[in-house]
């Protein structure tokens with residue numbers, strides 16, 4: 315290919331997506347002369363969901379800009395917290411992010427997730443239909459045009475994944491308000507009313523506090539409570555006030 319040569323500099327956060335020879339600031343890239351800058355960036359492996367401003371010789375340009383020879387392009391990362399306009403902030407997680415989905419729900423964040431793999435086309439369509447931010451570690455999935463909005467999850471460790479999503483999108487936290495099993499809303503439960511759902515030992519020992527309005531699951535302060543409480547306290551202390 316003999317198209318125009320441009321220089322590309324990617325923000326440090328984006329360099330993990332690039333092959334080693336493109337990570338150097340000002341790396342030369344030959345384009346085809348007709349592709350948009352968005353296409354060029356994506357073809358180098360960087361999902362556009364992760365890209366903030368694009369600047370040519372210091373001036374911001376849209377992703378539709380067609381780069382010309384000699385241009386020096388800076389590719390910035392999305393700013394944090396990232397505004398996702400147009401709908402209440404809610405998420406859809408791919409099949410590999412089950413632990414993250416349960417932790418977001420624990421914090422009251424709307425996080426749709428199916429443990430069975432729906433496949434990329436169905437996930438992308440669901441993101442569009444329900445206006446959910448699609449979270450994934452799969453770059454191919456995030457490149458799909460249909461998705462309403464997306465975010466790459468940088469770590470494979472649930473603790474870091476949670477901090478990544480909370481710092482990036484700053485969702486409002488409302489701990490203990492959502493079912494970790496199905497994402498439905500929790501309502502206050504009376505111990506007598508949910509008695510038949512409980513094992514005898516549980517009935518004797520624990521105070522029931524909530525029941526899922528969608529799936530009926532009953533929540534009480536049981537064996538896992540201290541661990542969950544620690545996750546909640548850490549998230550609330552770092553990422554904002556809880557609605558109690």
Ligand SMILES: [Zn+2]
Pocket residue numbers: 493494495496497498526527528529530531
């Ligand atoms: Zn439920």
